[in-house]
Amino acid sequence: MSSAKPHRKRVRHFDQQGEIHELTFSCYHRWPLLEDDWRREQLSQSIERAMASYHWRLAAFVYMPEHVHLLVLPTAPGAKVDKLLFAIKRPLSYRVKQQLRADNDPLVQRLTVRQRPGKTTFRFWQEGPGYDRNIRSAEALQGSIEYIHLNPVRRGLVDKAIEYPWSSARWYAAEGPEQDVRLPRLSAVPPDWFAGESDFTSY
DSSP: OOOOOOOOOOOOOOTTTTEEEEEEEEEEOOOOOSHHHHHHHHHHHHHHHHHHHTEEEEEEEEEEEEEEEEEEESSTTTTHHHHHHHHHHHHHHHHHHHHHHHHHHHHHHHTTTETTTTEEEEBBBSHHHHHHHHEEEEEEEEHHHHHHHHHHHHHTTTGGEEEGGSEEEEEHHHTTSSOOSSOOOOOOOOOGGGGGSSGGOOO
C-alpha cells in the first residue's frame, strides 16, 4: 500500500505585477448558499475589508446563488491573490457558521465535513482551484466585465443585467459614484492601465 499523501489541488495564481485578475470561486458542492441577502451583505463586507488590507481594488463583480465572480486590480507591488481570497472567504464562512448555530439551523450539519478521523471542519466554500484569469488588454477587460454582468441573464434570473441587484452592472450603467450600500466599493480601471508599467501611487 502506498504511503504517499493524497495530492490536494491548488489554485495557480500568476501574480504578475500590475495585472488585473478575474477570479471565480464557488460555494460548497455548488449549493445555492448565497441566495440569502444577509450572507450577500456579509460577503460585501468581507470583500471590502480584504481589498483594503491586501492592496487590491474591485472593478466588477457578481454574486450568483452558488458562485462569485470578482474582477480585481492591484494597488501596490507584491499584492497576492491567495491572501486576498483567504481574507474574503474565511471571515464569511465563520460568520455564517455562527449564525447557523445560533439559529439551530440543520444546514450547519450538512456543511460540517469530516477532514480526517476525529477532525471535522465547516465548509461554506468549495475546496479546489477555482478560476483565476489574468487580464492583459483593454479588450479582454471589456469582455470580462460583460461576461461577469451577464451571468444572471444567462441563468434566466433577470432579463437585463442592470435588473440584478447583486452585481456591479448598475454602477457601470449609472456612470457615477453612487451605489447600493449593501455592495462593496468599486473602482473603475484607469484608462491608461494597459499603456505600460502601472504607477500604483496614482491609484
